[in-house]
Amino acid sequence: MRELPVTSVSHYNVSQLISRLVPFLSSQHQIELLHRFPVKTSFWFWSSVRVWSLSPQIQKGVVTELAVQGIDRLRQFSHKMEKTGQDFNNLNDALKCLINITNSRTAVDKFLSTPSLSSMLDVLCQLWASILVSDWLSAHLTQVSLGYLLQLSANLVDKQTNGNLLKILSVINAILKQRSVSFLRLSIAIFLQECGKVKIGPSFEQSQILNKLPDCFVPVISDREALVHQTAVHAFTQFAEETPHESVVTECIQRNQDVQQTVVNYLNKVNSICIVTNIRPRLHQFAEETPHELVVTKCIQRNQDVQQTVVNYLLK
Incomplete structure (x- = not known):
């Protein structure tokens, strides 16, 4: 698997598969995984692994090393005058890794040292300062890079x-x-x-x-x-x-006056979903517990959909 090219679909699929398995691995197996794929030489692999699902005993070390490697790759990209497609692929891997380790604000404060965080912000500032929008919008790959840069x-x-x-x-x-x-x-x-x-x-x-x-x-x-x-x-x-x-x-x-109505419609839709989601189990619970079965019968008689709604809920 190490021989697979960085942009290989198989390469990506394997890393995604293992990423999903990591939370279910024992601490010992996670350590073995780290030995099999060291961060420094298998950076591509760790761009997909959810580092916060690792056991505490290796989590800090992996996060620290990913930060160092990711920042270094961003700096290399920033200093390169002529950038190739592979350079942007490498940039995307670095950005995904750094997004991965900064997704948790609590974890950032806990595991990332002040110098690492400062270096990350400095290189981000350099990248944003160097961006010429027309160039970065010229290809799908570079637009994806911009997206990752925004997420980080x-x-x-x-x-x-x-x-x-x-x-x-x-x-x-x-x-x-x-x-x-x-x-x-x-x-x-x-x-x-x-x-x-x-x-x-x-x-x-x-x-x-x-x-x-x-x-x-x-x-x-x-x-x-x-x-x-x-x-x-x-x-x-x-x-x-x-x-x-x-x-x-x-x-x-x-x-734009439509903005207000759009937001109102969105909130109404969200609230309706929440209300329906909450009412169904409560209605079922009421029907099971009440000594007044006549109330349940009346509900069904007044609206035939009530019975089907409860049945559908139970079938789930």
């Missing part, structure tokens, strides 16, 4: 400087004015959602950031692709609940 930046959004946050939003704004793959637009929605957790401190960039957020949110909410649209609406809803900058929400609604 989203995981660390509360640690970004205002200057870098403004740069990222400027890139997003430029992307949304051109055609791009759905994966990239989904990543944009994810990043914008995470921005709701950030309080933009007073600075030269503050007003520009707050103006850029509606510029980015409105187009992605209006996306014609259903998955992107729904993800963006969910992202905006979460952003609106969490952000201390309510003016951004107001500005989005003022720029």
